[in-house]
Structure formats: structure tokens, C-alpha cells
């Protein structure tokens with residue numbers, strides 16, 4: 001174990017954990033729908049756009065889930081939500097000059113795979129009606145393998161989906177039982193075959209480490225099984241156990257969770273096995289084939305991290321649609337309301353449903369960039385660099401920031 005790992009473990013639980021920056025607690029009500037509207041108005045005509053659409057519904061809640069979502073057995077609330085989402089897509093378009101082009105579209109959740117083929121098609125058709133979408137735009141969707149059907153995959157292919165991420169987490173029954181998500185291997189295998197048969201072969205698989213009862217052998221086997229299905233990317237996320245924020249996590253037996261040192265061993269086992277299977281490590285939690293465009297973006301320093309994780313997206317502005325969605329514009333960050341009734345009310349009144357955010361300051365750019373470069377081991381520490389010389393200096397600068 002390195003001295004740094006040792007020092008961090010001694011402070012286990014007392015160090016901040018950033019997977020994106022700035023984080024939600026940095027947002028305030030100073031950013032409103034009006035500020036967001038003026039930011040949109042100011043976007044250059046030649047700016048490129050990335051669209052994120054949040055689908056906050058699932059059939060049932062997995063006990064480990066940290067996402068912003070809600071269980072629904074009935075489908076009607078989803079269709080009603082899609083109706084409002086279409087209003088938002090049209091409303092935001094009216095705040096733009098309309099000449100910007102869309103290079104990336106990402107459906108996240110929750111479970112976008114809950115969308116019926118008809119509703120998915122309605123959303124994509126509205127995007128294409130209101131925005132100019134690049135011919136080679138990346139269109140990505142997060143899928144729960146248990147919900148993948150041929151009718152849905154056909155709709156994805158027809159509407160231009162070219163990348164999917166599949167929630168796998170852990171292939172073992174004893175772990176699946178402990179996290180409230182039963183998903184036999186053949187379900188994931190069938191989903192992959194179906195997607196490939198429709199020409200959707202850019203696949204990311206999400207694995208988790210740090211789950212209850214999980215052993216290092218389990219994590220290694222998870223990597224072996226995932227790699228056998230041939231995804232270009234594998235994400236190995238550390239399970240974040242936050243029962244005080246997500247009450248359903250109380251269903252997880254905390255005695256069966258690994259401590260800090262055990263988590264580190266699980267991650268090392270997974271990362272080692274990923275390396276031996278030919279996957280290259282990308283920063284915090286992503287592993288990709290060396291020919292994947294993410295590996296190439298890392299080499300030529302164009303790789304970025306946004307609220308969904310690492311991305312090759314180099315567009316100028318990220319526009320978030322849906323409850324809780326976050327937009328990232330050159331002028332700052334804006335987050336939509338988390339309350340369904342407020343979301344509907346704002347859009348019925350013709351207002352963007354933004355309730356909070358953070359205007360960008362030079363320090364935020366600087367510290368976010370510095371943290372990212374430190375992760376990559378690529379920070380410049382010479383005196384001419386405008387980046388802080390150390391992580392500590394960066395954080396001190398941020399704490400002095402009063403914007």
C-alpha cells in the first residue's frame with residue numbers, strides 16, 4: 001500500500017469525495033430561470049451543444065441506488081412526464097438562436113429503458129424537430145438490461161442511438177440478493193446480443209465494487225464475465241452508501257459492507273483484472289479498450305468529465321432537460337427543480353424549471369481543471385501555470401472564492 005493510500009485510509013470517511021465539480025451543495029438559489037435564460041441567449045451561434053435528458057422513473061428501486069429516481073408500477077406517469085419534457089425541449093429551443101448544433105445526446109436516469117418505444121421516439125423526434133443534430137452525433141442511453149426488449153432496441157436503432165451503458169453491478173447471486181437486484185447472466189447476455197444485432201455495439205458496462213458480501217474473487221469474476229461480452233468500456237464505480245440521503249439503502253446489511261481497506265483491495269483486484277484483460281484505466285472509474293475514442297481523448301488531452309462521468313464530448317454547452325437535470329454553460333451551472341409538481345407548473349407557465357445553480361468563476365474553472373489534472377497525473381506545477389501548484393493551494397483558493 002502506498003504512503004498516500006495509507007494516509008487516506010487513516011482519515012477514512014473524513015476526506016471529501018468528488019466525482020464531479022462543483023457539487024450540488026455549492027449551488028444556490030442565486031441562479032434562477034431568468035439567469036439561465038440570459039445565459040442561453042448569450043450562447044454564440046456557432047456553439048456546439050450536448051443535451052442531457054433525465055428520466056426519473058424505475059419499475060422498482062434497487063437497494064444500492066444513489067440516483068434521483070422514483071418507483072412506478074404504472075406507466076401513465078412516465079407518459080405524462082414525457083409530455084412535459086417535450087414542452088421543455090421546445091421552450092429552451094426558443095431561448096436559443098437556433099443555429100447551434102447538437103453533437104451529443106444522453107438519456108440518463110433513473111431508467112430511460114422504462115420509456116416505451118413510442119415515448120422514446122416522441123422525444124427524439126422533438127429534438128430533431130427543434131434542434132440541428134450533427135449527422136455523426138453521439139446518441140447514448142443508459143439501459144437496465146432487465147427492461148431491454150426487441151421493440152425498444154428497434155426504436156433506439158431507428159432514432160440513431162449509437163452508444164448504450166448497461167447496469168450490471170455484480171453477476172453473483174449472493175451479491176444480487178444482498179442489494180435487491182436479481183439479474184441472471186443470461187439477461188445481460190441477451191441484451192448485448194440484441195443490441196449488437198441492431199448495430200448498436202458501442203457498449204459500456206457498469207460494475208460496482210464495495211457491495212455487501214462481495215469478495216475480491218467476485219470482483220475479478222465480474223470483470224471476466226463483463227469482458228467476455230466484449231464492451232469497449234467498463235465502468236468500475238465504488239458503491240456510495242448514503243442511507244441518511246437514500247432511505248432505501250437501509251435495506252442493505254451494513255455489517256456485510258467492506259471497510260475502507262477492504263474496498264481498496266476490491267478496487268485493486270478489479271483494476272488489476274481489467275488491465276490483464278486489455279482495458280486501459282481512465283482516471284477515477286473508467287476502463288476502456290486502447291482503441292476506444294476515450295483512450296485516444298486521454299492521450300491527446302481532450303478527455304473531460306461531466307456530471308455523467310468521463311466523456312469525449314467537447315461541446316461548448318450542456319443543456320439538461322427533466323427533473324433534477326443540471327445544465328453546464330460557459331457562464332455557469334443551472335439545476336432544474338427536484339419537485340415534479342414544480343417542474344410541471346414552471347413549464348405550464350412558460351418558464352425554465354431552474355431553481356438553483358452556480359455562476360462560473362475563474363477559480364471554479366481553475367480548481368476543477370486542477371483536480372482533474374491531478375487525477376490524471378498531468379498537472380503542471382511550474383510558476384507560469386495559472387493552475388494552483390498543489391491540490392491544497394487549489395482548495396484554499398476555492399474556499400476564498402466568494403462568488
Ligand SMILES: C[S@@+](CC[C@H](N)C(=O)[O-])C[C@H]1O[C@@H](n2cnc3c(N)ncnc32)[C@H](O)[C@@H]1O
Nearest residue numbers: 064065066109110111143144167206237239240
Ligand atoms: C442511472 S444508473 C443505471 C441505469 C439503469 N437504471 C440500471 O440500473 O441498469 C447508472 C449507474 O449508477 C451506478 N450507481 C447507482 N447507485 C450507485 C451508488 N450508490 N454508488 C455508486 N454507483 C451507483 C450504477 O452502476 C448504475 O448502473
Ligand code: SF4
Nearest residue numbers: 058061062065067110
Ligand atoms: S440502479 Fe437503475 S434500476 Fe435500480 S433504482 Fe437505480 S436507476 Fe433504477
